[in-house]
Structures are given as structure tokens and as C-alpha cells.
Amino acid sequence: MNEDRTRAGFAEFVRAENAASTRFAYLLTGDRQHAEDLVQVALARVAVRWERLDDPGAYLRRVLYTQAASWWRWRRARPPEQLDGFVPDRPAGPGDDVDLRMVLQAALARLTVRQRAVLVLRYYEDRTEAETAKLLGSRIGTVKSQTRHALGRLRSLAPELAEFVGRTPQEVTR
Amino acid sequence: MTSRLSEALRGLADGVPAAAVPEELFDRARARHRRRRAAAAGALAVVMLLLGAGYALRAGSVRWPTAADSTAPGLPTRLVDPPLRTASVGQSAPGAAAMLFGGPAVRDGWNENRMGVVAGDADRYRVLAPAERQTAGFEALLSPDGRYVWAGGLLYDLTSGRSTRAGMDGYPLAFAPGGKRLAYADHETFTPPNTYATPYVGLYDRDRHTDVLRMRVGVAWVPPGRAAVSPDGAELAVQVRDEVWLARVADADPDGTAGPYRKLPLNGGRLPGAGAWLPDGRSVATLTRSTCTDCPVPSYPRTWRLETHTVADGAMVPGPAFPDLRSATYVHLVGWRSADEAVALVGVPGPAAVDRPETHDIATSPHQEHGTASVQLVLLRRGAASPDVLFRTPAGITELTVAASLAIDGAVRESGSPDFGPPPIWLVAAAAILIASAGAALQSLVGYLRRRRHREADGRRRAGSDSSA
Numbered sequence: 001m002n003e004d005r006t007r008a009g010f011a012e013f014v015r016a017e018n019a020a021s022t023r024f025a026y027l028l029t030g031d032r033q034h035a036e037d038l039v040q041v042a043l044a045r046v047a048v049r050w051e052r053l054d055d056p057g058a059y060l061r062r063v064l065y066t067q068a069a070s071w072w073r074w075r076r077a078r079p080p081e082q083l084d085g086f087v088p089d090r091p092a093g094p095g096d097d098v099d100l101r102m103v104l105q106a107a108l109a110r111l112t113v114r115q116r117a118v119l120v121l122r123y124y125e126d127r128t129e130a131e132t133a134k135l136l137g138s139r140i141g142t143v144k145s146q147t148r149h150a151l152g153r154l155r156s157l158a159p160e161l162a163e164f165v166g167r168t169p170q171e172v173t174r
Numbered sequence: 175m176t177s178r179l180s181e182a183l184r185g186l187a188d189g190v191p192a193a194a195v196p197e198e199l200f201d202r203a204r205a206r207h208r209r210r211r212a213a214a215a216g217a218l219a220v221v222m223l224l225l226g227a228g229y230a231l232r233a234g235s236v237r238w239p240t241a242a243d244s245t246a247p248g249l250p251t252r253l254v255d256p257p258l259r260t261a262s263v264g265q266s267a268p269g270a271a272a273m274l275f276g277g278p279a280v281r282d283g284w285n286e287n288r289m290g291v292v293a294g295d296a297d298r299y300r301v302l303a304p305a306e307r308q309t310a311g312f313e314a315l316l317s318p319d320g321r322y323v324w325a326g327g328l329l330y331d332l333t334s335g336r337s338t339r340a341g342m343d344g345y346p347l348a349f350a351p352g353g354k355r356l357a358y359a360d361h362e363t364f365t366p367p368n369t370y371a372t373p374y375v376g377l378y379d380r381d382r383h384t385d386v387l388r389m390r391v392g393v394a395w396v397p398p399g400r401a402a403v404s405p406d407g408a409e410l411a412v413q414v415r416d417e418v419w420l421a422r423v424a425d426a427d428p429d430g431t432a433g434p435y436r437k438l439p440l441n442g443g444r445l446p447g448a449g450a451w452l453p454d455g456r457s458v459a460t461l462t463r464s465t466c467t468d469c470p471v472p473s474y475p476r477t478w479r480l481e482t483h484t485v486a487d488g489a490m491v492p493g494p495a496f497p498d499l500r501s502a503t504y505v506h507l508v509g510w511r512s513a514d515e516a517v518a519l520v521g522v523p524g525p526a527a528v529d530r531p532e533t534h535d536i537a538t539s540p541h542q543e544h545g546t547a548s549v550q551l552v553l554l555r556r557g558a559a560s561p562d563v564l565f566r567t568p569a570g571i572t573e574l575t576v577a578a579s580l581a582i583d584g585a586v587r588e589s590g591s592p593d594f595g596p597p598p599i600w601l602v603a604a605a606a607i608l609i610a611s612a613g614a615a616l617q618s619l620v621g622y623l624r625r626r627r628h629r630e631a632d633g634r635r636r637a638g639s640d641s642s643a
Contacts, residue, residue: 010200018195023187032190039193044203052624054631104182124183164179 010050013057014043020125021060027120028068030109038067061121061135069113100160107158115150118143222606226599247294247320248272248587249551249580253568255279256290256299261595263323267335268293268300268595270320272577276310279570289573291332294320294580297592302330311506311519311549311575312398315346315448317353318509320577324349324356342378342385347401347412348448351509351578354380355407359396370395374431375412377403377423388431389421399506402450402458409485411458413445418460420485438488442532446480446518449507449578457482457491459516461505463532464498471501474523474545478505480516480554494557503527503543506575509582514556517581519574521546522566549574551581 021042025035042063046056053059108116114136121132122143129147133140154161196202249272272294280301281288287307292299304326308314314325323330324346328337340346344358356378362370372395377387391414400413408423419434426432443462450459459482466477480496483489493514499505503521510516523529527545549572552561564586567574597605 007200014195014199019192022193023190025193026190027183027187035190036193040195040199043195043199044206047200047203048207050200051628052621054628101182101186105186108186119179120183123180124187126180164182 006050010047013046017057017060018043021064024061024120024125025064025068027108027124028064028113028116030105038064041067058135062137065113065117065136068117103158103160104154104164107154107161110157111150111153114138115146115153118146119150122147226603226606245295245587246585247580248585249294249565249576250292250297250587250589251565252589253292253571254297254299254592255568255570256301257594258282258285259594259597259601260290260299260301261598263291263300263302263330263332264335264337265598266300266595268298268332269296270294270577271316271323271332272320272580273574274302274310274314274316274323274576275567275571275574276308276314277567277570277572279568281307289314289323289325291316291323293332294577295587297590299592299594300332304328309398310573312573313345314575315349316575316577317349318351318578319353320580322349322353340378341380341383342376344376345398347375347396347398348403349578350377350403350407351405351451352407355386355403356380357401357403357410357412359398359401362395372396375401375410376430377407377410385430387421387423387426388429389419390431390433391419399447399504400445402445402448402507404451404455405453406455409451409455411445411450411485413440416440416442418445418458420458436485436488438483438485443481444478444505444532447506447508449509449516449518452482452513453510454513456486457484457513459483459507466498466500469501471523471527473525474501474503474527474529476502476523476529478502480505480507480518482513496554496556497558497560499552499554499561503546508551508576509578511553511582511584516554517564517578518552518554518561519576520550520552520561522548522550524548546572548572551576 018039022035022039025038025042026032029035029038042060045063046053046060049059050056108119111119117136118132121127121135122129127135129140129143133143136143138146154164247270253273253275268291270293271291273292274289275291276289280290285301285303287303287305289302289304289308289310290299291302302314302323302325304314306326308325314323316323321331321333323332324340327340327343327345329340330337340356340358342356342358344360347357347359349356358376358378360373360376362372364370371393372391374388374390374392375396376385376389378384379386387410389410389412391412394415396412396414402411403409404411410421410423412419412421414437417440418438420436420438421432421434423432425435438458438460440460441462443460446459446461451457452459459480461478462481464477464479465475467475469475469477478499480499482491484491491513496516499518499520501523503523505521506519508517508519521543523543524545524547527543527547530543548567548569550563550567551565551574552563554561564581
């Protein structure tokens with residue numbers, strides 16, 4: 001009976017978090033297949049610890065980040081792969097700029113996983129520095145410096161993204 | 175600007191479909207976790223078992239960094255009871271020993287054959303447990319250099335921790351002063367109703383691996399501690415009833431047997447153990463027994479006096495008398511510093527000791543007189559009024575023998591911090607089980623607290639959602 005309730009609670013959690021966590025994982029890895037694998041691995045970990053978790057969503061993101069970092073380390077030991085310039089499976093809207101998205105994706109791929117995680121949490125999930133720090137298990141100062149370094153690297157990698165990331169570090173302070 | 179970045183990131187990710195999550199992911203993940211946890215616990219148990227078995231069955235002894243400071247070899251000034259966790263000689267060799275000891279403090283109900291040794295150069299304590307109970311100084315002997323313990327038909331090499339068969343079939347009587355020859359008694363014969371007899375006393379040569387002398391006895395039982403080998407290893411003195419029988423290797427037949435060439439009367443006295451021969455090899459010491467009137471232990475008036483006799487004619491060697499040893503259960507000579515100074519181990523009677531006559535049926539008595547409460551190492555000087563007490567065993571240690579070379583040289587060292595060696599396998603296993611049990615209990619407690627906290631949080635969430643509905 002208790003197990004059924006636990007299973008039902010987990011299923012509800014998956015329904016609520018699956019889409020967002022898959023996008024989070026995709027932005028971390030830049031690869032849909034890996035993102036899906038990552039989400040399944042992270043959800044399995046959440047399932048194992050379900051009764052002990054106070055904030056399963058936060059734990060899920062933490063696992064996605066650590067697993068992405070682990071996968072990242074594994075990937076760096078392998079021959080580099082050519083990014084395929086993935087185009088999302090949806091019709092381009094009026095405001096969409098496919099070239100710009102490809103440039104952003106390529107630039108994101110050159111960041112470290114931590115830098116990507118900071119950017120995704122701060123600018124995709126609109127989380128505060130404190131929340132980001134808590135989710136990544138780091139200090140606020142680290143989040144600030146990683147944000148600054150990430151934006152600076154995006155600027156240097158793709159000057160055409162300047163209007164997205166700001167021209168000076170001060171411009172990106174929230 | 176950052177809002178543009180947010181929009182761009184959403185543009186990248188929003189088209190990504192949600193990951194396909196199998197229905198059974200929850201159950202599969204938890205089942206896999208349980209399997210892995212069980213496999214890890216099993217692997218850990220196997221590793222612990224293999225390590226434990228390897229530790230228990232290892233070929234050599236463990237080199238253990240000793241806490242005790244190594245100094246010049248000498249007799250320690252203090253002796254302590256080896257605790258239950260003390261390593262055995264086989265586990266961790268102590269090195270050449272200064273003392274071999276036993277008694278109620280060393281034995282217990284589970285370790286009734288246990289004896290202790292302490293090394294000569296440091297306070298390294300180790301224990302020995304022969305298959306049968308042996309009395310240190312009587313049936314369990316320490317070689318003059320402290321390297322070997324001879325007990326229960328085995329020679330324990332204290333420098334390597336290994337034990338080998340002693341080479342002969344009998345019980346120990348004495349090490350020769352050089353340590354190469356061993357005097358032993360063949361197993362006694364029994365004639366009902368209560369007559370025991372030792373067929374012969376042998377002198378075994380460790381280099382030749384054979385007996386160089388077998389002195390026929392046959393008429394009496396020779397108890398442990400009643401024989402001595404001359405300094406050159408060529409003669410044997412054995413107490414047979416109320417006489418000391420002397421035999422020479424040179425007189426032995428081709429098969430090694432020989433009868434005594436002389437018998438010295440004891441007149442109710444004793445042969446005082448392995449150090450009975452004087453350094454010149456021409457005299458042998460005996461003990462005469464009397465009764466004191468102003469005894470240290472009034473209930474035990476037995477008094478011993480040392481005398482020396484030439485083996486040529488049995489005449490007493492002239493000179494001032496040795497001091498009386500009053501209220502002493504037994505006297506074993508360890509050796510001689512000169513012809514006028516002897517080092518001896520003396521049994522001190524406790525309240526339970528009874529001064530029985532020398533004719534008391536030894537066959538039904540323990541080898542060491544019952545009631546001996548402690549042992550003293552004393553120096554006996556001709557002309558001195560009383561013996562100099564060099565060492566006395568603490569309470570609970572009632573059996574003692576020492577390395578003769580250290581005692582004769584007067585080498586004494588200050589005792590330091592005792593080292594009891596690596597933990598025995600049963601202690602390692604007990605500690606592992608205790609740690610594993612404590613870990614499991616702690617994990618259960620943490621799990622329980624987490625589950626309770628989670629249940630409370632669930633309850634609060636449900637209460638909140640009910641009230642909002």
C-alpha cells in the first residue's frame with residue numbers, strides 16, 4: 001500500500017518534471033539522445049532515493065548536472081565529434097533565427113559543463129544566484145564568477161552573440 | 175540583453191520532446207539498486223573473508239612496528255599480565271626472550287594452557303599456548319640465550335615464530351648451558367596401583383639429531399626440573415629418588431645407553447635444576463632441606479640451603495655457607511656468576527601452600543609445589559646472611575623462568591611501554607562484525623529519521639493542498 005503510494009507520487013513527479021528536465025539536460029549536453037539517457041539515469045536515481053528526498057526536483061537537476069559532467073569527462077577522452085547543427089522539430093516562428101541558434105549551440109558546446117549549467121539555470125530557468133548555487137552545490141561567488149566567465153567566453157567565441165550576452169560583464173548582472 | 179539570451183536558450187530547447195520514461199523505471203531502478211547493494215555487501219564479505227583467511231593462514235609471522243623501545247638485552251624490571259588481545263608467538267615473533275612466565279593472571283577458562291614471554295631487548299609481550307598445560311620453569315623451558323621455548327614436544331623459535339618438533343619423545347628436563355643439548359625424560363611407565371617409573375633420561379644433541387646419552391633409570395619417576403647438563407654438555411646429573419646420578423657421554427655404549435658412574439646421596443635434599451653444575455664442571459650443587467623457626471611464612475617452615483659437592487668423590491666443597499632460603503617452596507639454580515655466586519629462582523609460598531614432606535607421593539602432586547604464589551630471582555653469595563632479591567613476579571604470575579645468560583650476566587633493563595603485538599584474528603573479526611553492526615544500525619536509524627521527515631513533509635503538503643482546495 002505504501003509502495004503504491006510512493007510509486008504514484010513518483011509517477012506524478014515524472015509527469016510534472018519530465019519535459020523541463022529533458023530540456024535542461026539537452027542544454028547541458030547539446031545532444032537529444034544523450035539528454036534522454038541522462039534524464040532516465042537521473043530519474044532512476046531519484047526513484048531509488050524517493051522516500052529520502054526533501055526536494056526531488058532539486059536533486060534531479062543536481063544529478064543531471066553531475067552526470068552531464070561525468071559524461072563530459074568521458075566524451076573529452078574520445079575523438080571530438082562534429083556538431084550536427086540540430087534544428088528543432090518545429091516550424092520556425094517569425095522571431096526565430098536558425099543561424100543564430102546554431103551559432104549559440106556551437107558556442108555553448110565549447111563551454112564547460114558547469115558554465116553551461118550556470119547559464120541554463122540562470123537564464124533558461126530564471127533562477128536566482130542563490131538557487132543556482134544551491135542546486136549545483138557551490139557558493140554564490142562561484143556562480144557569479146562562472147556566469148561572468150561563461151558570458152565572456154560566449155562573447156569571445158561568437159562575437160555575433162554580443163547583443164544576447166551583453167558587451168561588458170556589468171551588463172549581465174541581474 | 176540577458177532576456178535575449180533567455181529567449182535564445184528557450185528557442186534552442188523548447189522544441190526538444192520530453193524523454194521517454196518507461197513505466198517500469200521506478201520498480202526496475204529500485205530492484206537494480208537492491209541487487210547492487212546486495213552484491214556489494216556480498217563482495218565486501220568475500221573480501222573480508224579472504225583477508226581474514228589470508229591473515230589467519232599466512233606463512234610467516236607479522237612484522238609489527240613495536241611501541242616498545244629497543245634497548246640492550248636485559249631482564250625487565252617489571253612484568254605485566256598479557257591482556258587477552260596479546261598476539262601469539264606464531265603471529266608475531268617477539269625475538270629472544272628474557273622471561274617465560276605463567277599463572278592465573280595469564281590463563282583463564284578459555285586459555286588454560288596460556289603462557290607469556292617478554293623479549294630481552296624491549297617489552298614485547300607474546301603468548302604461547304601448547305596443546306597441554308605446561309608449567310613455565312618446569313615442563314616449559316627457556317633456552318639459556320632466550321631464543322627457544324621447549325614445551326609440549328615442540329621447540330618454539332622466538333626469533334621467527336616457527337615451531338618444530340624437538341626431535342625426541344619425552345618431556346623436558348633441562349637445556350644444556352650451551353643450548354645445543356637437551357636433557358629429557360622418556361615417558362613414564364605405570365604399574366598399578368600407583369607406581370610410576372621413568373625408563374631412561376636422554377641427552378639429545380640438536381646438531382646430530384640424535385641422543386648422545388641415555389641413562390637407564392627404571393626404578394623411579396624423574397619429575398621435571400630435577401636434571402642438569404654440565405657446562406661442556408658431556409655429563410648429566412639426574413635426581414633419582416634420594417640420589418643424584420651422574421652419567422657421562424663418554425661412557426655410553428654405541429647405542430648411547432649408559433649407567434651412572436656415580437651416585438651422590440641427597441639425604442632428603444634435591445638437585446636444584448638446570449644450573450646445578452658449577453662453571454668448572456667438576457662440582458655439582460645440591461639442596462639440603464631443613465625447618466626454620468623464624469620463617470617469613472610461619473605456616474611454611476621449609477628451608478633450603480645450597481651446598482656444592484665434587485663429582486669425583488662427592489665431598490662437600492669447603493667455604494662459607496650460602497644463605498638459607500627460608501619459606502621457599504622450591505629452588506631452581508639458573509647459573510653461576512662465579513663459584514661463590516649463584517643465581518636462582520625461588521618459589522614463594524602463598525596462604526594455600528602446605529609444607530609436605532619430601533616423601534610425599536610426587537606422582538599425585540603438581541610439578542611445581544601447590545600454593546606457590548610468586549617467584550623470586552635471587553642472588554646467593556657464600557657468606558651472605560640473606561639472598562639478594564633481584565626480581566619478584568607480580569600478583570597472579572606464579573611461574574617464571576628466565577634466560578640464563580641475562581641472569582648470569584646481571585643484565586637488567588628498565589621496563590617501558592608494553593607492546594602486545596598485532597591483534598589476533600578473532601579480535602579483527604569481532605571488530606569487523608561490531609563495526610558492520612554499528613554501521614547497519616546507524617544506517618537504519620538515518621533511514622528511519624529520513625522516512626519520518628519525508629512522511630511529515632508529505633503530511634504537510636497534503637494538508638496544504640486540502641486547505642487550498
